[in-house]
Amino acid sequence: MHDVMKREDKLFQMWDQHDNVYTCKYVIMATGIAKPHAPYFEGHELVDGYEDLTTDLEAFEGQSVFIIGRGNAAHETAQHIMGSTNVVHMMGRSATRLAWATHYVGDLRAINNGILDTYQLKSLDGLFEASSDALNVTRSPIDGRLYMQNEFDTVPGGQVVSEVDNDATREGYDRIIRCIGFEFDFEIFHPSMNVKRAGLRRTAKYPKISFSYESIGVKGLYYAGTNTHSLDHRKSAGGFIHGYRYTVRTLHRILEWRNHGVQWPAVKFNNPQDLMTHMTKRINEASDIYQMFSVLCEVIIFDENKYSSTYLEAYPCALVSRIQKITGHPVPGPMIVINLEYGKNFSGPGKDPFKRGRAAYSASVAHRSNFLHPVYYYYEKQYTDKDYLNKPPKWGLPVPDRIHHTLEEFTTKFDAVRTHSLPLRRFLEDVLGVDLRNFFATECMLISLTTSTLPPGCQSHNQTSTIQVATMPLRNSLYSDFKPFSVPLPGFSS
Known part of the structure; x- marks a missing residue:
């Protein structure tokens, strides 16, 4: 293909090597960076x-x-x-x-x-x-x-x-x-196309694109694969097959909603206990957020009561401020964004990643973790584009209302009961104002004698009861005053 151009009627036109003409509404460039970078010098x-x-x-x-x-x-x-x-x-x-x-x-x-x-x-x-x-x-x-x-x-x-x-x-x-690398072949475009380079030096080999993989300067022109690596250059794995296989899927999901009204795939929960189970499963098993750390995040959107939730998997961290526009899912209440991060002062040229004391070993100092670990950002309301662009240096996301680090584990198995699961449960209890403990049947019976609203651990999570839970008043009982760190009732499990 050559001389890709955009006509006055907003359609793209291009030719192949046999001078056959093609027209289309959208173009997705997935050609890779296959042109050798060969600077001119004497000799x-x-x-x-x-x-x-x-x-x-x-x-x-x-x-x-x-x-x-x-x-x-x-x-x-x-x-x-x-x-x-x-x-x-x-x-x-x-x-x-x-x-x-x-x-x-x-x-x-x-x-x-x-x-x-x-x-x-x-x-x-x-x-x-x-x-x-x-x-x-x-x-x-x-x-x-x-x-x-x-x-x-x-x-x-x-x-x-x-x-x-x-x-x-x-x-x-x-x-x-x-041997100085390759670059995107900008000569595939007609001279009339306003296709820009992503930067002046190291990212100049990539086209300039938005966070939704669309060309800046040419609407309807998208990029996929390693062509999109300017967004995470020297940060994540978007320039390589184990990373861009997920950004390609992300582009597909964005275009599905934009062009066909298909919402971003989501898992919906009617209680926070099942939500926590799903969060833990994803953190321990998901490949997309692991390979594209700090680029793809998990986003949990809560309702106004902080009880029911919508879980978006492997969503672009840079587009959290535009969730409804990108996915079709409304954001009626608070949200939690899960990001996998390295320690802020751990990586870099000339630094010693093998130094003594490089690993944190206690949940109380999880925020000092150096190796890749989950970080939970809680926001009372959705942040804006400006908040994201003005985030502090070395921060993956804007400063949240509450934050929780899960202690690093070099095998990336974040499933230790006391070190990983219990601190996460208490964090969720704190921000959601709900008791996420599990109870025996006898304990639930005693609770039911003193309050009209049972904690999630006492409610059956079948389809009928979850619908019922979603329609029950959640903040008009004695249980609404539950303090996550108060002393448990005598005889109750902790």
């Missing part, structure tokens, strides 16, 4: 592209190789050839970011980082930082090797201060390889 034609490399190791036997790039593709190449080469030198515009330190799967993975050992353990391989924009590559007519022009230190006015004569690249190379 760029002498450089081999990553996309054209051979995997035959004999082609690299005894060679000195220079690799432009320091990402996974560059390190993957170095890892593959380093057993056959003389030396491998690598140049990147920034220091190497290790995935285990940043928790971003697009950074250097351990399987590709063998050159870090050979660099630091005197095997003559090396890494350094510089920009490829200033490269000047020439081939020597004498030995046929590739050389890069030495750089000079200058002062304002261009005066040469000193010539660098100990440049590690001075002996030249048999081969220079470009």
Whole structure:
């Protein structure tokens, strides 16, 4: 397909390689970022592209190789050839970011980082930082090797201060390889299309889109797959199959409501006890919010009485302020947003994720958890777009009315009775003003003698009784004054 354009009648038009014409109302671009990023510099034609490399190791036997790039593709190449080469030198515009330190799967993975050992353990391989924009590559007519022009230190006015004569690249190379990634092919659009890039540097390889995956500047043009990674670049897994399989589903659900009136899938609960069971199940089993942490959230919408609820699974965290418009579900009362988060001061280049004392071990300090763990944000009312955009730095969501952290667990099994379940139950009791304990039949009988409204633990949760519960007055009895942390009645379970 080529020359995708938008006509005056608001329809899209495009052509294939046989000059067949296609028209449509909407376009979803799911082409990936398949165009090699190949900057222009003097001698760029002498450089081999990553996309054209051979995997035959004999082609690299005894060679000195220079690799432009320091990402996974560059390190993957170095890892593959380093057993056959003389030396491998690598140049990147920034220091190497290790995935285990940043928790971003697009950074250097351990399987590709063998050159870090050979660099630091005197095997003559090396890494350094510089920009490829200033490269000047020439081939020597004498030995046929590739050389890069030495750089000079200058002062304002261009005066040469000193010539660098100990440049590690001075002996030249048999081969220079470009491994600086890929980008979205913007040339697929007609010049009349106002398609913008997401940023100026690292996200410039992606198209600029809204939180609903629609092009900013071209209505009706959507993106799917890794093309949407600008929304969570260097944060989550939206650029990779285990992440974008869920953002693609999210786009489908958004368009289902927008174009066909199909509401976002939801689970409805007529009592908070069943809700808590479902929350715990999702936190322990859900793959979508786990892979797309801090991008997809769980949203629980309560009615005015804080009793019945609507549960939206894997909903975009950035669109919580627009729930009714995006999903078709009203927001009549408070809500809880569940987000999986790392500790705010845990991850980052140069930080040590293996330091002593890295893990919290008590529920009382769960808010100091470093590893990925659930955070429950309670809002008395739905927050606005402005609240989300102005949230504090390093916060995944706006400041809530109440917040609860579940203690970290590196196996991500948040099902320990005292450490995980009990603190969550007390948090829900506190914000909802309802007793979520389970009772024996004899205890329920005693409670029924003193109040006209039974706690959820004394109500049968079959279809008939849940409908009945939903229509009962919930705040006009003695039980409405229940304090979650008060001493339980004698003989009652805690």
